[in-house]
Amino acid sequence: MRLFIGEIFPDRAELRADEIHHIIKVLRMNDNEEIYVTDGKGKWVGGKLRLKGKKAEVEILEIFPQEPLSERILHIAIAPTKSLERFEFFLEKSVELGVSEITPLISVNSERKNLNLEKMQKQLENACKQSLRVLFPRLNPLTPLKDFMEKNAENQLFVAHCYQEYEKISLKKVFGNQKNITILIGPEGDFSKHELELLLSQGATGVDLGKNRLRTETAGIFTVAGFYYSHL
Amino acid sequence: MRLFIGEIFPDRAELRADEIHHIIKVLRMNDNEEIYVTDGKGKWVGGKLRLKGKKAEVEILEIFPQEPLSERILHIAIAPTKSLERFEFFLEKSVELGVSEITPLISVNSERKNLNLEKMQKQLENACKQSLRVLFPRLNPLTPLKDFMEKNAENQLFVAHCYQEYEKISLKKVFGNQKNITILIGPEGDFSKHELELLLSQGATGVDLGKNRLRTETAGIFTVAGFYYSHL
Structure with a gap:
């Protein structure tokens, strides 16, 4: 499971610029690949990578329950x-x-x-x-x-x-x-x-x-x- | 407290060759400096470094209780x-x-x-x-x-x-x-x-x-x- 950082909207997730760079230039991931995104604040989703030239978005297919703040x-x-x-x-x-x-x-x-x-x-x-x-x-x-x-x-x-x-x-x-x-x-x-x-x-x-x-x-x-x- | 490895005899400790090298060439320790030696098998002593040219021995001044094998x-x-x-x-x-x-x-x-x-x-x-x-x-x-x-x-x-x-x-x-x-x-x-x-x-x-x-x-x-x- 590969997790990246971005902003999560109801229908899509927008990856952070440095993450897009990493996905395209370093990992060389393909259009349509399975990908997970978190906002680092407890939200996370799964979906498919949508590549359009130098842009990358995520089509959300799965929304996970918000991670609750720890009691400890x-x-x-x-x-x-x-x-x-x-x-x-x-x-x-x-x-x-x-x-x-x-x-x-x-x-x-x-x-x-x-x-x-x-x-x-x-x-x-x-x-x-x-x-x-x-x-x-x-x-x-x-x-x-x-x-x-x-x-x-x-x-x-x-x-x-x-x-x-x-x-x-x-x-x-x-x-x-x-x-x-x-x-x-x-x-x-x-x-x-x-x-x-x-x-x-x-x-x-x-x-x-x-x-x-x-x-x-x-x-x-x-x-x-x-x-x-x-x-x- | 500086601990080194060597063999421990009743009256003295003989440092391992690589430890002598380290003491003289790297740490540049002086004759008479305080030094601790263990055999790695639970025995350890404290004493004074005795340097003679390229040789180094330890005069034992303190013998610590043998470290017992752990029960766990x-x-x-x-x-x-x-x-x-x-x-x-x-x-x-x-x-x-x-x-x-x-x-x-x-x-x-x-x-x-x-x-x-x-x-x-x-x-x-x-x-x-x-x-x-x-x-x-x-x-x-x-x-x-x-x-x-x-x-x-x-x-x-x-x-x-x-x-x-x-x-x-x-x-x-x-x-x-x-x-x-x-x-x-x-x-x-x-x-x-x-x-x-x-x-x-x-x-x-x-x-x-x-x-x-x-x-x-x-x-x-x-x-x-x-x-x-x-x-x-």
């Missing part, structure tokens, strides 16, 4: 890794495993303080298409930790960290008790002690990811995997 | 992905998250039928060192599915697959009931129907990894993550 929300705020490849891998895996929202964070120890958000958004969409997610997760711009805390002052925050001297609860407990969860994951070298104390003083709860020493992107993937696992 | 064993038999990078990522993540044994499988639909085992072993060791695993998981050679089944004829096998028409149990149930678990994960395009029927006819149990369509390496990482999560 997982927002991961994570400092991007020095290696972009590792962060991209986190992005792809967490989308496949059902993350709801991602905020790339800037922390004192961040080794990466820039991101090509457009490229990331494209990778997120590709992962959605591949895994048939028709309700796309939200990707926010790179945000300094303090700004993130201000924006989320109303939310209960959870922070995964490696410091032994502060109380932590198990990830399992977090997923068992909460439905709308925001978890922060620090950079290589973790959040600074000052950052952690700031978070804790403003009501954040420390989270323990078990005894193994996990890389930043592994901590992120594991957190989303645990979320997915906990509602198998 | 997870063996993943997985068909390597077409993209080597994706398979390497699975390898690294599953080592970090505590896999016990990996067998790369050849199945009818396998897109990759060769692997540089030596390179993989090196990557496995690097992941162990990074995540401070002193009991290295075992990496087996690429094995055709039928040979794997013969070798494991005595073991209860679990097979993760995407076919809807065969009974499956949840991964959660597998981890809840068993301590010594072998899970098979098919290639892009899954096991063939014939392969699956062969497995089921010989007593394997189908496993469900939830409703998302996961890539091969994601299915592998998720399975190990679920194992790790289930005993947080």
Whole structure:
């Protein structure tokens, strides 16, 4: 099943320009081929590709039920890794495993303080298409930790960290008790002690990811995997 | 904490030749630096680096308790992905998250039928060192599915697959009931129907990894993550 992105109308779907390019120039799909289209907001349809020169439309043959908003929300705020490849891998895996929202964070120890958000958004969409997610997760711009805390002052925050001297609860407990969860994951070298104390003083709860020493992107993937696992 | 591989004697540790090269030529570590050594079989010590020309030894200052064999064993038999990078990522993540044994499988639909085992072993060791695993998981050679089944004829096998028409149990149930678990994960395009029927006819149990369509390496990482999560 091949899923593409576009706008869905009652009778037809209009593919996004870059998707048309991909369909014609890269995949070299033929007129009349079976194709699926989503708007990324939970709507999706199946139909036939209608090619007219450089234009491509979809004749709708099947309308699927709107994907409902999940009752369980997982927002991961994570400092991007020095290696972009590792962060991209986190992005792809967490989308496949059902993350709801991602905020790339800037922390004192961040080794990466820039991101090509457009490229990331494209990778997120590709992962959605591949895994048939028709309700796309939200990707926010790179945000300094303090700004993130201000924006989320109303939310209960959870922070995964490696410091032994502060109380932590198990990830399992977090997923068992909460439905709308925001978890922060620090950079290589973790959040600074000052950052952690700031978070804790403003009501954040420390989270323990078990005894193994996990890389930043592994901590992120594991957190989303645990979320997915906990509602198998 | 920097962990290296070597042989451990009562009074000293001898680093492996490639580790000495890495310490001297790449990391340019100094005489007297703090260093940790494991034999990969559960033994590990801390001490001081003693450099003598092209030789390097470790004077032991601290002996840690032998890491006990885990009571819970997870063996993943997985068909390597077409993209080597994706398979390497699975390898690294599953080592970090505590896999016990990996067998790369050849199945009818396998897109990759060769692997540089030596390179993989090196990557496995690097992941162990990074995540401070002193009991290295075992990496087996690429094995055709039928040979794997013969070798494991005595073991209860679990097979993760995407076919809807065969009974499956949840991964959660597998981890809840068993301590010594072998899970098979098919290639892009899954096991063939014939392969699956062969497995089921010989007593394997189908496993469900939830409703998302996961890539091969994601299915592998998720399975190990679920194992790790289930005993947080």
